[in-house]
Amino acid sequence: MPRPPDPLGDIDLEVFREEGRRLVDWVARYLAGAEGYPVLPRVRPGEVKASLPASPPRGPEPLRDILEDVERLILPGLTHWNHPGFFAYFANSSTAPAILAEMLAAALNANGMLWKTAPAATELEVVVLDWLRQMLGLPAGLFGVIQDTASTSTLVALAAAREAVPGLEARRRGLSGQARLRMYASEHAHSSVDKAGIVLGIGQEGLRHIPVDAQYRMSPAALKAAVAEDRAAGWIPFAVVATAGTTSTTSIDPVPALADVCAREGLWLHVDAAYGGSAAVEPSLRFVLDGCDRADSLVLNPHKWLFVPVDLSVLYTRKPEVLRAAFSVVPDYLRTAEEAVAPNFMDYGVSLGRRFRALKLWMVMRAFGQEGLASRIREHVRLAGVFRSWVEADPAFEVVAPSPLSVVCFRARFAGVPAEEEDRRNQGVMDAVNATGEAYLSHTRLDGRTVLRLAVGNIRTEERHVRRAWDLLREAAASRR
Numbered sequence: 001m002p003r004p005p006d007p008l009g010d011i012d013l014e015v016f017r018e019e020g021r022r023l024v025d026w027v028a029r030y031l032a033g034a035e036g037y038p039v040l041p042r043v044r045p046g047e048v049k050a051s052l053p054a055s056p057p058r059g060p061e062p063l064r065d066i067l068e069d070v071e072r073l074i075l076p077g078l079t080h081w082n083h084p085g086f087f088a089y090f091a092n093s094s095t096a097p098a099i100l101a102e103m104l105a106a107a108l109n110a111n112g113m114l115w116k117t118a119p120a121a122t123e124l125e126v127v128v129l130d131w132l133r134q135m136l137g138l139p140a141g142l143f144g145v146i147q148d149t150a151s152t153s154t155l156v157a158l159a160a161a162r163e164a165v166p167g168l169e170a171r172r173r174g175l176s177g178q179a180r181l182r183m184y185a186s187e188h189a190h191s192s193v194d195k196a197g198i199v200l201g202i203g204q205e206g207l208r209h210i211p212v213d214a215q216y217r218m219s220p221a222a223l224k225a226a227v228a229e230d231r232a233a234g235w236i237p238f239a240v241v242a243t244a245g246t247t248s249t250t251s252i253d254p255v256p257a258l259a260d261v262c263a264r265e266g267l268w269l270h271v272d273a274a275y276g277g278s279a280a281v282e283p284s285l286r287f288v289l290d291g292c293d294r295a296d297s298l299v300l301n302p303h304k305w306l307f308v309p310v311d312l313s314v315l316y317t318r319k320p321e322v323l324r325a326a327f328s329v330v331p332d333y334l335r336t337a338e339e340a341v342a343p344n345f346m347d348y349g350v351s352l353g354r355r356f357r358a359l360k361l362w363m364v365m366r367a368f369g370q371e372g373l374a375s376r377i378r379e380h381v382r383l384a385g386v387f388r389s390w391v392e393a394d395p396a397f398e399v400v401a402p403s404p405l406s407v408v409c410f411r412a413r414f415a416g417v418p419a420e421e422e423d424r425r426n427q428g429v430m431d432a433v434n435a436t437g438e439a440y441l442s443h444t445r446l447d448g449r450t451v452l453r454l455a456v457g458n459i460r461t462e463e464r465h466v467r468r469a470w471d472l473l474r475e476a477a478a479s480r481r
């Protein structure tokens with residue numbers, strides 16, 4: 001017999017219970033069988049949109065119908081980041097404790113803008129970020145705050161760096177009419193640094209890209225020279241963004257030497273370890289964060305390589321008071337009696353309302369333990385090493401950059417053809433592999449040439465998936481010779 005509708009218009013809780021159980025079953029089947037889906041969907045732009053009604057429903061629709069449409073209309077149009085053949089960009093994956101935590105966070109709906117609006121969420125965030133700090137081997141006393149993405153973490157860090165410029169008072173006076181600020185990052189720094197400059201009024205001209213060495217690491221000598229040249233030309237140098245694990249090659253900038261330059265020059269040092277930082281949960285890979293104890297701020301993304309689904313980025317700083325000075329604006333309605341004794345995380349970033357993201361990190365850290373997380377990271381680095389050894393052993397391919405972590409940059413060789421044609425064929429090799437639906441790789445440009453990347457980072461990736469990608473790559477390259 002049909003149940004009477006919920007008086008609030010929400011889904012009846014008995015239906016919720018029943019459909020929720022079915023959904024959990026579905027998710028378990030999906031995760032177990034993710035490799036059965038094509039990793040890249042076979043859709044053309046506009047196709048999914050065209051399959052959906054153009055106007056919203058006027059009345060309620062049964063939950064069962066809605067969920068069926070997810071499977072029928074949405075799923076075929078998704079790129080499956082959970083697919084073990086996902087080797088593009090930086091792979092990431094969802095894990096069971098994090099999925100349950102996301103559901104709980106939505107149910108609890110705690111908004112952690114102030115301690116008072118979510119005391120336990122605030123204090124769990126403090127604790128979980130201190131646990132993570134310990135797992136990474138970072139020094140005590142760091143302040144941590146969760147942001148949505150690394151782009152936001154870097155924006156917030158650079159806003160603090162701007163606030164720290166003596167006499168500038170950018171927060172109060174704005175930047176118009178003032179001397180121009182300059183920050184520095186390597187030629188391989190992520191585009192989020194450019195974007196932070198755009199948002200903060202530093203402008204794209206205010207970001208100077210510093211040349212790299214043969215291993216794609218920022219040159220401290222070139223940084224020093226650039227700072228001196230800019231000062232002489234009237235710029236105000238204020239910050240350096242070092243990268244520990246660049247997007248193209250995962251190169252690691254020499255943070256200790258860059259920290260020396262920053263200390264001498266009075267520059268804020270922000271380290272973008274969005275991808276690389278997670279590796280430090282494995283003690284033998286702690287070199288990735290060498291020198292980061294001297295950074296003013298550091299970002300890493302558990303949503304890249306710590307098995308937490310998007311979004312969750314962690315910003316650490318030795319100078320939380322500067323972040324607060326940059327961001328704290330407390331209208332009367334947000335004043336609380338506890339503000340002197342407990343953190344209000346709204347003071348350390350742009351957004352006021354904050355999702356309960358700490359829950360998923362806490363649940364993942366507890367369900368895996370440090371050893372569980374470290375063993376996955378070790379395995380990914382091993383798999384990248386195995387792939388690299390296959391590429392190195394095959395004269396029809398070449399490795400084109402060092403692989404300090406879990407990414408291999410390589411290309412197929414096509415003897416006797418000009419560089420542009422070789423680039424074009426490599427692009428063709430990648431497109432052909434991606435079209436199989438069994439693997440998904442992405443490309444980059446290095447030294448003006450097209451390069452393919454195989455990034456291991458999905459928790460479900462096994463050696464057989466890497467082997468399959470390699471077989472597909474060899475077939476695709478052979479058919480273009």
Ligand code: PLP
Nearest residue numbers: 149150151190192246247272274
């Ligand atoms: N920094 C690095 C080195 C990255 O590789 C990326 C993205 O891949 C980012 C920052 C931006 O990360 P998010 O998507 O969290 O903003």
